[in-house]
Amino acid sequence: MLIPILAVLLLLPSFPADDLADSSPLWLSLKADKPNGKHIVFITGDEEYRSEEGMPQLARILSRYHGFQCTVLFSIDSESGCIDPGVLDNIPGLKHLEDADLMVLFTRFRNLPDSQMKYIVDYVESGKPVIGLRTSTHAFQIPEDRKYHRWSFRNPKWEDGFGRQIMGETWIDHHGGHGWQSTSGLLIEDMKNHPIVRGISDGDVWDPSDVYTVRLPLPEDCQPILMGRVLSGMDPKDGPCEAEDRDGEIYDKNNPMMPLAWIRERKLPGEKTQRVFSTTMGASQAFTQEGSRRLLVQACYWCLEMEKMIDGKGKVEIVGKFKPTPFGFDRHRKGLKPKDLLD
Numbered sequence: 001m002l003i004p005i006l007a008v009l010l011l012l013p014s015f016p017a018d019d020l021a022d023s024s025p026l027w028l029s030l031k032a033d034k035p036n037g038k039h040i041v042f043i044t045g046d047e048e049y050r051s052e053e054g055m056p057q058l059a060r061i062l063s064r065y066h067g068f069q070c071t072v073l074f075s076i077d078s079e080s081g082c083i084d085p086g087v088l089d090n091i092p093g094l095k096h097l098e099d100a101d102l103m104v105l106f107t108r109f110r111n112l113p114d115s116q117m118k119y120i121v122d123y124v125e126s127g128k129p130v131i132g133l134r135t136s137t138h139a140f141q142i143p144e145d146r147k148y149h150r151w152s153f154r155n156p157k158w159e160d161g162f163g164r165q166i167m168g169e170t171w172i173d174h175h176g177g178h179g180w181q182s183t184s185g186l187l188i189e190d191m192k193n194h195p196i197v198r199g200i201s202d203g204d205v206w207d208p209s210d211v212y213t214v215r216l217p218l219p220e221d222c223q224p225i226l227m228g229r230v231l232s233g234m235d236p237k238d239g240p241c242e243a244e245d246r247d248g249e250i251y252d253k254n255n256p257m258m259p260l261a262w263i264r265e266r267k268l269p270g271e272k273t274q275r276v277f278s279t280t281m282g283a284s285q286a287f288t289q290e291g292s293r294r295l296l297v298q299a300c301y302w303c304l305e306m307e308k309m310i311d312g313k314g315k316v317e318i319v320g321k322f323k324p325t326p327f328g329f330d331r332h333r334k335g336l337k338p339k340d341l342l343d
Contacts, residue, residue, distance in 0.1 A: 024108045025081055028072040028338045030059055031250040036306055041100040045075035046086045046108035046135045049209060049327045054284035055106055056341045057297055059165035060319035063119070068210030068296065071096045074338060075110075083336045088112075088141075094119035101128065102303055103208050106282055108135035109153065115150045124166060129275040129303035131296075133283030137212065138171035139274040151216055167278040168264050169214045175258045176210025177229040179328075183211040183281065185226040185291070186259050194225050196263070196277070196298045199312020204291025206236040208280035209327055211258045214280070221264055226295070228280070231324040236289065261295065263302070284324035289315055 035146040042059055052074055059070035073093045077084040088111045097103060097119045105120075117140075124130060132139070138153040139162050142291075150158040154170055163170030176183060185205030187197060211228030218224065230253040231238040245254035261279040266273055277299040286292040293316040301310050321343055325331055 003129075022103070023339075024093065026076050026338065027074060027096075028056060028059065028070075028098075028341065029070070030063040030070040032063050032067045032069045033065070034067045034286035035069065037327070038067070038072070038101045038165070038306075039069045039096075039099055040102045040104060040300060041096050042072040042104045043091060043094070044073065044095055044106050045085060045088075045091055045110055046106060047280055047332075048329050049106075049134055050284035050325050050332065051084060051106035051133070051282065052332065052336070053289050053324045053341065054085050054282065056338075057284075057287055057318065057322050058104075058293065058322075060342075061297060061316055062300060064157060064319050065315040066300075068300070071100075072338070080100045081301070081333075081337060082334075083151045084339065085332050086330075091116060097123040102131065103128070103132070104131040105136045105139060106133040106228070107139045108143040109138060111140070111142055114147045117142070121148060124162075127272055129277075130166060131165040131277045131303060132218065132238070133279055133296075134209070134212075134243075135171070136278075137169055137280065139163065139166055149258060164219075166266070166276060168218050168262060168276065168295065169278070171212070172215060173213040174210050175213040175228070176241070176253060178210050180234065181244050181253075182234045182236070182238065183228045183260060184208065184231055184236065185281075185295070186229050186257070188224060188227060190225065191225045194263075195307035195310040196225055196261075196295065196302050197234065198298065198310050200291050200294055201234070204289070205260070205281070205286075205295050206289045206292060207283055207286035208234055209281065209286070211260055211285040214258055216256065216258075217260065218262060219264075221266060222262045222278075223263040223264070224259035226261040226279075227257040229257060230254055241295045257279075275305070277303055283327040285326060288318075288322070288324065293318075 042055040059183040062068040154159040160170035265273040
């Protein structure tokens with residue numbers, strides 16, 4: 001009887017041992033290959049940029065090569081148990097933030113119930129570090145009659161809500177041509193030796209989505225570390241876009257350039273500060289590029305005050321299969337469950 005049983009076992013799908021440790025059907029919990037004692041929680045939930053695909057890949061890199069325990073949470077349809085970025089009010093597993101050392105947020109206009117939102121608010125207010133990507137400038141849209149309304153996009157009572165108050169900026173506009181002008185990262189002379197950009201050269205960081213407009217200058221405790229050059233097309237090898245003639249006036253999207261990534265050491269009561277890394281990049285296809293992966297991995301180290309370990313040569317190779325879906329609304333993979341992202 002052993003031979004038929006073995007034959008069946010061989011036909012079952014297999015996953016790397018570090019990928020399936022303690023996973024729930026509703027989220028991913030990735031065990032560190034060589035644990036460093038730190039826990040990173042990724043929170044996904046945007047309808048356009050496929051955060052549900054890009055963030056699990058980053059989590060796999062961080063757990064496989066860098067010793068971080070990683071938990072990845074998703075917007076989940078409560079009836080099917082499938083990932084659905086269009087579900088604005090359900091991200092199961094946020095309780096994991098209670099023992100997280102770093103929160104990586106990539107959400108858009110979430111309207112979470114108070115019972116879930118409480119974990120995010122408590123985490124941020126604890127002063128622990130935060131990373132926010134792309135649409136996290138407008139991460140929440142909570143009605144006025146709700147407890148956590150002040151965290152909402154452009155809330156005038158807490159100037160522009162979570163985006164401005166924590167990340168350093170809220171949603172303003174698309175600066176590049178959305179869907180036809182991609183973005184490459186350029187180093188800033190005064191910041192080219194910063195640990196987060198070690199091993200990164202001009203053009204290594206690329207994102208098919210356009211750089212966002214931000215109000216310049218950013219708040220005084222925000223320091224840009226990478227500028228976003230608007231390219232003429234959707235290929236990393238495309239050159240910068242040309243200046244345009246708009247009713248007799250020359251308009252150059254690359255003069256001034258918009259910051260693509262910045263750091264912040266946010267002052268807290270007493271003498272404490274909270275480390276924040278913000279970037280307006282984040283489409284899942286960006287992480288097909290080694291430089292984009294390296295930027296985010298090294299940002300995690302910096303946020304956790306582990307920058308002495310950054311040498312610009314750490315492993316950031318893709319783990320498993322990674323063929324991200326092009327960004328766009330209603331393009332998410334239907335019927336996808338968290339475990340399917342480990343194929």
